[in-house]
Every structure is written in structure tokens, then in C-alpha cells.
Amino acid sequence: PTQHGYGDRAQLARxxxxxxxxxxxxxxxxGGSFGGKDELNVQPYLALLALATxxxxxxxxxxxxxxxxGLKxxxxRIWMRTGAARDGRILAHDVRIVADTGAYATLGPAVxxxxxxxxxxxxxxxxxxxRGYSVHTNCGVAGEFRGFGGNQVTFALEGQMDRLADALGIDPLEVRRRNFRAHSDCGPLGQTIAPTEGADEVLAFVERKRAEVQSRHTVTSASAYHRRGIGIAVTMHGGGLGLRRPDHTGGRxxxxxxxxxxxxxxxxxCGQGVIAAIPLLAAELLDCAVEDVEVVLGDTSRVPRSGSSTASRATGMVWHTxxxxxxxxxxxMLSLAARVAxxxxxxxxxxxxxxHExxxxxxxxxxxxxxxxxxxxxxxVEIASHFPVTPDTWAQDGAHYLYSFAGVVAxxxxxxxxxxxxxxxLHQGVWAGGVVNPMGYVGQIEGGGVMGMxxxxxxxxxMDEGRYVTRNLDTYLIPTALDVPEMELExxxxxVEDGHGPRGVGEIGTVAVAPAIAAAIHDAIGVWITALPVRQDVLLAEMAKRGETLWRWMPSDASKESTSWGRERIASSSS
Structure with a gap:
């Protein structure tokens, strides 16, 4: 399995x-690559062993x-310092990012x-x-991951917006509204991007959904030792590899x-559902039936160069092609039919x-x-083309032109x-152009949401001294079906069709989930989350500082050997 057959072929040739x-x-x-198969993994060893034997x-x-x-x-580590006027309008934003790329660069610079x-x-x-720094360390090799660096920086940015709102005494949604991009504003790097109402649309979704959730939200739960919270987050995610990147595509x-x-x-x-999307797009754009179509992927002897299945680009590139x-x-086809008929x-x-007539x-x-x-x-008919890029040739390498948007209420x-x-x-509103395959769309966003959890x-x-401590799924925990909450997608x-077709949704469903959950935790217990994954011992310590009522299990006779257990009150609630 791979995300880029021609890329594998080029590297194996070297x-x-x-x-x-x-x-x-x-x-x-x-069924899922999540970025982990956009680079070589076992292919070189297979080739060398096959040649040797x-x-x-x-x-x-x-x-x-x-x-x-495997890649991780x-x-x-992200530091942010943000200055704003009293009305919530952001005046300045200073960011420093240090990314641990491990022993090899791989896709570290692009991420x-x-x-x-x-x-x-x-x-x-x-x-x-x-300012961003990609640093070599003796830790595991880091590479592409669903969201491509957007997850980490969005967690920091959306948390910063919540802290800013708290400091100013302004509703977090209102702070976002006062600083949101408009339909024809430039992109994050000052570059021209495709005009879009996506930002306003997802913010309107967040406002509606938050109000709905709050209307049925209760402070109390089944136990006095539970607190409930609601959090929001939004994101803007670039599709394709960006300006001056090898983002060629094509088809036949x-x-x-x-x-x-x-x-x-x-x-x-690689799990994004493009095999199902291609016949649907062909039926729309070539005026045929889904049953008329055969799809060929995954064999360099039978397919043209179309670039990698990465950066949420495949579905959009089918549309453009x-x-x-x-x-x-x-x-x-009409010329042939005219002769025949x-x-x-x-x-x-x-x-x-x-x-037809x-x-x-x-x-x-x-x-x-x-x-x-x-x-x-x-x-x-065979063509070669390129993913749409900004016309501003002066822009920074990697600058994007097409963006999708999402809002999350957790x-x-x-x-x-x-x-x-x-x-x-977990409720998500996603603006990503038109919907090609409704079931696939839902699957991507819901799956991305669970992965974000x-x-x-x-x-x-x-890791400990350059070696993984976590070696199996008994200690590396992932969400199961029992962890999946009520989920809603809009x-x-x-x-109005903007002429750029559908954007891929392989990544957008993951990016803003973590900051929304972090915001909900703060709403519940007043603790700001600064590191992921959220650790229970950190939360306990922070709640103890805030004077919540907590209990710590300990031997009733204070002896380590005792098997009789009781409860010791370690903090009193101020309320």
C-alpha cells in the first residue's frame, strides 16, 4: 500500500x-493511511531482498x-503572544514554532x-x-500526518483565542467574529486566494449549534462529581501542496x-474514498452513468502521473481533470457516433x-x-495539469489558493x-465546496472527528532516550466504538459554485477537534489545556489548586501492604 506509486518508483530507482x-x-x-504511507516504509527492503534471493x-x-x-x-512546542484592543480586535500576533522532525528531515520542512x-x-x-524551526533530534522519525501540521498549530491558535476572550471578558465566538476574514480577503500569507464565504458559514454554524447545545445543557450530571462543558473551535485548511511545490496531476x-x-x-x-467518488464525478461531468465507468488506480504501468494522494487533493483533481x-x-465520442449512426x-x-439524440x-x-x-x-484523451495555485508569484513557497473551513462544537x-x-x-460544520459522495463525506468527517478525539x-x-516506550495497543490507546459520542455533521x-469544484475532506474533519475539546474542558472545570494528549494527573493537580472536591484512594491503614482501601479527602470545595 502507498499514497504515491510514482513517488515510490522514483525513490526506488535512486x-x-x-x-x-x-x-x-x-x-x-x-482503509486508511493518514499520511503514514506517503513515504517509503518497507519498499526498499522488499526490493533489495527480492533481488538478493x-x-x-x-x-x-x-x-x-x-x-x-512507522512515521509519527x-x-x-508553540509559543504565542497576541495583542488586542479592548474591543477584541487583534492588533499583533507573534508565534514561535519548534517542530521535532527526528533523525531525518523527510517531510519536516513542508509540514x-x-x-x-x-x-x-x-x-x-x-x-x-x-518563526518556525524544524529540529533534528534522536527521537522517532516524524512525517506526514492527517492535517499536515495544521492540527498542532490550530490547537495552539484556537486556545489562544479562548484565552484572549477570557482576558477581555468577551464571548469567545464574538472575539472570533470580530477578527474573521471576509469573502475576498487575502490568505494567511497575504497571498490572493479563491474568494469564499466559507469562514462566515462555519461561524454561523458554530453559533447555531452552540446555542442549541446550551439550551439542553444542564450543569448537574448523574453524580455530584461530574462537570459538563461546551467548547468551540474553527479552522481554515489549505488544500494541495501549494505554490512552487511539485503538485502536478492529470488523468486519462x-x-x-x-x-x-x-x-x-x-x-x-488510501481510505479517502476516491474510488467511489470518481464514477460519481464522471457521471456528472461526462454525462454518463456510474455503471458505464471503470476506474484504474495503483499500477504505474497502466496509469498516467497524477501526483500523490495527499493534501486533500485527489477528489478535487478528478473534478478539475x-x-x-x-x-x-x-x-x-460524438464524431464516432455520427459516423456509426x-x-x-x-x-x-x-x-x-x-x-443520445x-x-x-x-x-x-x-x-x-x-x-x-x-x-x-x-x-x-489524456491531459496533464497542476493543482490551482495563487497567481501571486512573489508569495512564500507552499502558499495555498484553495481552502476549506470547519467549525466544531464539542x-x-x-x-x-x-x-x-x-x-x-461532537458536532461539525464543514465548508468544502460541493458534496460528491454523501456517505463518503460523512465517513471522512466522522472518522476524522474520532481521530481528533x-x-x-x-x-x-x-519515548525514553530515543526509544519508544509505547510498543503496542495495550499502552498506546486509540478510541473505540464505545468512545464515540453523539456526532452531527452539517x-x-x-x-454559488466558485469554479473550483469540491475540496477534499480527508483532513478537515480532524483539525479543529482537539481545541474544541480543550475549550470544553476549560468550560467544565476552568483548567486551560496546554499539552496534548490531556493527562488525567495534570487535570487532578490543577483541579486541586482550584479547590474542587477530590478524593484520593489510599490504604485505610496507610500501609502499602494493606488490601483494605478507604477514601481520603484531599481538597475542599469552595462552593
């Missing part, structure tokens, strides 16, 4: 000292080996660029200084001998199952009829005895 044409990569779709080779890693060798998201770009998020701030459409429309692309299915292919494809091209149109709609020639008539001269229940945090509600509350690959459809 490792083996071979021309790329000698190497064929055949990948298999995977002259036999097929399979590598099967234990969980501990997988943990040790970049741990980041850092993305974090630097998104350090101001969807807010318009006149005076900004952001051809009629097969058995009368199917074959769509071939060089990116991969098919839009550009349509005129030539239509011309070739002895009709004028102007009287014909593409349609489900074949070519333009006015009456009757099927004139099926795709199978056309394939039989074409013989060896089957219609085919509900939590905090146990005052154990400091366990349970997410009881793990990022916020559980997942931590601990897909915010643009009022």
Missing part, C-alpha cells in the same frame, strides 16, 4: 541505481516493529511551512511575525473494447449508456456499439474523582 522504467509499482487500496518477498512486521519504524506526527502558514488561521491580523479517459469508459489516475486509494478533458472527449454531430449528445433523448449508439465500430482506434463530561474526560457530543485525549507515542454547500 536506491537501486536503475532507470525508473525498469520498476513497476502495483499498490492495493487501503531472486524470489518474491513478504515482510510482516509485529506491532512493536511497526510502531518503531511532528511533536511541536513546518504548513504550520507557519496556518498560524493565523482564518483571522485577519495587521502585524504578524511567525478512454473507451475500452468492451464498451466501458475507463478513467485512469496515478494517485492512490474531467472538466478539462470533457471538450476533447465529447468531440471524439449516420447523423450530424450537432444532433447528438453524451448520455447514460452511450450517445440531443432533443428526443433516444439512445443512438451504446458505448459497446461505439467500441465495436472503433476497432483499434478507440477514443482516448461537549464533554469531566469526572472530578478521576479526571477522566468523556466526549459526549484520540489526538486530544489518548494517543501518545512515548455539510455547508456554497450558495
Amino acid at each position: 536506491i537501486l541505481g536503475w532507470p525508473e522504467e525498469r520498476i513497476r509499482i502495483v499498490s492495493s487500496p487501503i 531472486g524470489k518474491p518477498v513478504k515482510i510482516h512486521q509485529s506491532r512493536a516493529e511497526s510502531v518503531r519504524s 506526527r511532528h511533536p511541536m 513546518l511551512d504548513f504550520a507557519v502558514e496556518h498560524a493565523t488561521g482564518p483571522y485577519i491580523i495587521d502585524h504578524v511575525r511567525v 479517459v478512454r473507451l475500452t473494447r468492451h464498451g466501458k469508459i475507463e478513467l485512469a489516475f496515478g494517485f492512490e486509494e 474531467l472538466k478539462r478533458i470533457r471538450p476533447d472527449w465529447e468531440s471524439k 449516420e447523423r450530424r454531430e450537432s444532433d447528438l449528445r453524451l448520455g447514460p449508456g452511450g450517445v 440531443r432533443n428526443a433523448g433516444r439512445l443512438v449508439a451504446s458505448y459497446a456499439d461505439l467500441a465495436a465500430a472503433a476497432g483499434d482506434d478507440l477514443p482516448e 461537549e464533554v463530561d469531566v469526572d472530578l474523582l478521576t479526571a477522566e474526560v468523556r466526549v459526549t457530543g 484520540g489526538f486530544a485525549l489518548m494517543e501518545d507515542a512515548l 455539510a455547508i454547500i456554497p450558495k
Whole structure:
């Protein structure tokens, strides 16, 4: 499995000292990559062992080996200093980011660029200084992770907005509103971006949903030792690799001998649902039926170069590619149908199952009829293109042009005895252009939301002197079905099509979840979260400082050997 067959081929060619044409990569779709397969993992060892033995080779890693060798998201330390007027308008924003990239650079520079770009998020701030450092250490190798540095910096930024609101005595949503970007504002780096109402739309969702949640929210719970809280967060997330990045794409459409429309692309299915999206987009943009389409991915001998399945780009690139292919494809197909049916091209149109009469709609020639008539001269169109980038050539490397937006409202229940945090509600409004596959859209956002919960509350690959302490899923905890709360998604459809089609939603559902949960924890117990994942011992200590009523389990006779246990009150509630 891989996110980039042609990328694997290029790197293996360098490792083996071979021309790329000698190497064929055949990948298999995977249920989820989350960035971890955008770089080489076992491929070089497989190739070298296969060459050394002259036999097929399979590598099967234990969980501990997988943990040790697999890529991790970049741990980041982020400092922010923000100045604002009394009315909540932000005047200055100073940010310092230090990212631990481990022993190798891999995608560290690109991840850092993305974090630097998104350090101001969807807010318009006149005076900004952001300094980012990617640092080599003896820790595990860090690389691409779902969100690509946006998760870490958004956690810091949205927490900063909440602290600013608290210091000014202004509602957190209102502080955001007073600094939000408008429809035609520039991007975070001052670059021209596609005009969008996405920011306003997701903020309106957050306002509506928060009010709804608050209307049914109660302070008390089943126990006096529980507190409930509500938190919000918003995000603006760039799609594609950005300016001056190798973000080329392309695709091929051809009629097969058995009368199917074959769509071939060089990116991969890695859990984002592009295999299901391609026929749906083809039906819309090529005026065919879903059943008319065959999809070819994952074999460098059969597909054109289309770049990597990363940066939430694949679905959008299918849309752009098919839009550009349509005129030539239509011309070739109608020309062939006109010969077969002895009709004028102007009287014909593409349609489900074949070519139809333009006015009456009757099927004139099926795709199978056309394939039989074409013989060896089957219609085919292939194009190469590039992901849309800002026209401002002066802009910083990696600057994005297309953005998606999300707003999150999180509900939590905090146990005052154990400091366990349970997410009881997670609601997301997402603006990402049109929806191609409704079920896939929901799956991506809900799955991303659960992954964001793990990022916020559980997942931590601990290291000690350069070695992983966490080696299995008994200590590296991930959310299970029992942890999934009530979830709601509102897909915010643009009022007017902007000419850029759907944005991918593989990442946007994860990015703003952690800061919303952190805000909800603060709402519940008044503790500001400064590090992820949230640790129960830290929460207990902070609650004790605040004078909450807490209990600590200890032996009743104060002896370590005792098996009789009682409770000791360690702090009194001021209320």
C-alpha cells in the first residue's frame, strides 16, 4: 500500500541505481493511511531482498516493529503572544514554532511551512511575525500526518483565542467574529486566494449549534462529581501542496473494447474514498452513468502521473481533470457516433449508456456499439495539469489558493474523582465546496472527528532516550466504538459554485477537534489545556489548586501492604 506509486518508483530507482522504467509499482487500496504511507516504509527492503534471493518477498512486521519504524506526527512546542484592543480586535500576533522532525528531515520542512502558514488561521491580523524551526533530534522519525501540521498549530491558535476572550471578558465566538476574514480577503500569507464565504458559514454554524447545545445543557450530571462543558473551535485548511511545490496531476479517459469508459489516475486509494467518488464525478461531468465507468488506480504501468494522494487533493483533481478533458472527449465520442449512426454531430449528445439524440433523448449508439465500430482506434484523451495555485508569484513557497473551513462544537463530561474526560457530543460544520459522495463525506468527517478525539485525549507515542516506550495497543490507546459520542455533521454547500469544484475532506474533519475539546474542558472545570494528549494527573493537580472536591484512594491503614482501601479527602470545595 502507498499514497504515491510514482513517488515510490522514483525513490526506488535512486536506491537501486536503475532507470525508473525498469520498476513497476502495483499498490492495493487501503482503509486508511493518514499520511503514514506517503513515504517509503518497507519498499526498499522488499526490493533489495527480492533481488538478493531472486524470489518474491513478504515482510510482516509485529506491532512493536511497526510502531518503531512507522512515521509519527511532528511533536511541536508553540509559543504565542497576541495583542488586542479592548474591543477584541487583534492588533499583533507573534508565534514561535519548534517542530521535532527526528533523525531525518523527510517531510519536516513542508509540514513546518504548513504550520507557519496556518498560524493565523482564518483571522485577519495587521502585524504578524511567525518563526518556525524544524529540529533534528534522536527521537522517532516524524512525517506526514492527517492535517499536515495544521492540527498542532490550530490547537495552539484556537486556545489562544479562548484565552484572549477570557482576558477581555468577551464571548469567545464574538472575539472570533470580530477578527474573521471576509469573502475576498487575502490568505494567511497575504497571498490572493479563491474568494469564499466559507469562514462566515462555519461561524454561523458554530453559533447555531452552540446555542442549541446550551439550551439542553444542564450543569448537574448523574453524580455530584461530574462537570459538563461546551467548547468551540474553527479552522481554515489549505488544500494541495501549494505554490512552487511539485503538485502536478492529470488523468486519462478512454473507451475500452468492451464498451466501458475507463478513467485512469496515478494517485492512490488510501481510505479517502476516491474510488467511489470518481464514477460519481464522471457521471456528472461526462454525462454518463456510474455503471458505464471503470476506474484504474495503483499500477504505474497502466496509469498516467497524477501526483500523490495527499493534501486533500485527489477528489478535487478528478473534478478539475474531467472538466478539462470533457471538450476533447465529447468531440471524439460524438464524431464516432455520427459516423456509426449516420447523423450530424450537432444532433447528438453524451448520455447514460452511450450517445443520445440531443432533443428526443433516444439512445443512438451504446458505448459497446461505439467500441465495436472503433476497432483499434478507440477514443482516448489524456491531459496533464497542476493543482490551482495563487497567481501571486512573489508569495512564500507552499502558499495555498484553495481552502476549506470547519467549525466544531464539542461537549464533554469531566469526572472530578478521576479526571477522566468523556466526549459526549461532537458536532461539525464543514465548508468544502460541493458534496460528491454523501456517505463518503460523512465517513471522512466522522472518522476524522474520532481521530481528533484520540489526538486530544489518548494517543501518545512515548519515548525514553530515543526509544519508544509505547510498543503496542495495550499502552498506546486509540478510541473505540464505545468512545464515540453523539456526532452531527452539517455539510455547508456554497450558495454559488466558485469554479473550483469540491475540496477534499480527508483532513478537515480532524483539525479543529482537539481545541474544541480543550475549550470544553476549560468550560467544565476552568483548567486551560496546554499539552496534548490531556493527562488525567495534570487535570487532578490543577483541579486541586482550584479547590474542587477530590478524593484520593489510599490504604485505610496507610500501609502499602494493606488490601483494605478507604477514601481520603484531599481538597475542599469552595462552593
